[in-house]
Amino acid sequence: MMYKTIVIGTGPAGLTAAIYLARANLKPLVIEGMEPGGQLTTTTEVENFPGFPEGIMGPQLMDNMRKQAERFGAEFKAGMVTEVDLSKRPFKLKVEGMGEVEAESVIISTGASAKYLGIPGEQENVGRGVSTCATCDGFFFRGKNIIVVGGGDSAMEEASFLTRFATSVTIVHRREELRASKIMQDRARQNDKIKWALNRTPLEVVTNEQGVVQGLKVLNNSTKQEEIIEAAGVFVAIGHTPNTKFLGGQIDTDQNGYIVVKPGTTKTNIPGVFACGDVQDFRYRQAITAAGTGCMAALDCERFLEDSSTHDWSQSLNS
Known part of the structure; x- marks a missing residue:
């Protein structure tokens, strides 16, 4: 043909x-x-x-x-x-x-x-609290707490952008050190709305009985204890x-x-x-x-x- x-x-x-x-x-x-x-x-x-x-x-x-x-x-x-x-x-x-x-x-x-984390609760909530595009979906989380997973420039950029809408943005990264360039890290650290949850490994996207995203379960690699970071949205920014x-x-x-x-x-x-x-x-x-x-x-x-x-x-x- x-x-x-x-x-x-x-x-x-x-x-x-x-x-x-x-x-x-x-x-x-x-x-x-x-x-x-x-x-x-x-x-x-x-x-x-x-x-x-x-x-x-x-x-x-x-x-x-x-x-x-x-x-x-x-x-x-x-x-x-x-x-x-x-x-x-x-x-x-x-x-x-x-x-x-x-x-x-x-x-x-x-x-x-988009690369995903491959953890429970992630794929089934894409478009319903889990996203890989801040500019696409950030508006829907106005006045709410948000999590950004990642440690590179993209994660810093997404987190900074999301502060336009969110009450707070918590950056979750599995290591203590970030891969992002110094200028992008400095910009994020100077933003009062951005919080940090470093050296933590994502384990599961947490939802309530109605299936609404409530946060992210992580493993604190320092204490070896599991924690839940509360948030209405989880943005995956790992490339x-x-x-x-x-x-x-x-x-x-x-x-x-x-x-x-x-x-x-x-x-x-x-x-x-x-x-x-x-x-x-x-x-x-x-x-x-x-x-x-x-x-x-x-x-x-x-x-x-x-x-x-x-x-x-x-x-x-x-x-």
Whole structure:
């Protein structure tokens, strides 16, 4: 099966790319992956996506974007891309349940998966008191006590941001020393709303009989005693893992695995392969910025296909 373009992933970036490609009559194939709709499908209410003054549920927003892409002719298939051959055009992709498909161009929008603690009470309360995104969910904890788990720059940044809403923010870290840069540590320590629970290992997200998050059970590594830190929300800030393993090292990435794109574009090191969304963005990680790069990827892809139809491929490869 040959396609002009294939989009891998269906978060805000992939779906926006699909909308633009479909409107350009390129009839993209969109491969959904194991989490159709991306991380927003695990979010309850989204209040910071433009155009929805009353907010919108994350799954509903993703469903609307998918329907919009389908309306213009995008084709959706369930399955995981397990292997790719990007050494020459047409590019070859192996997809579970489909076999091998080929494409003249590929847009990678597989996102980045938040790292979790793997403790009881965590996964079942994601979106209901447990979060991995302060800018997404901080507003819902106005006037409440919050916990941030982590010791790096991201944790310090999330904790500082959450003090805009919370009565207090307690940083929980399993070691006495933090991994965060000195400037980020100093900024957090100078904030009167931030409290510290260092050298403590998270054990369990605690809920009441109604299933409402009440706090975090931790092990005090100094005293070897278990403690419960009371809080209405637990924000896990221990990093993200970009979903790039299936690429087999054929695309240039940074030291953390994020795809490297040419500045100001979505172009990767391989002509005809583009990347958008959180798989190449370790800084902003917002639905609206992901959607913006999805638009960029579609436009970059469309121009590439126009150019390659009038130029010899070997010349494009060497340009």
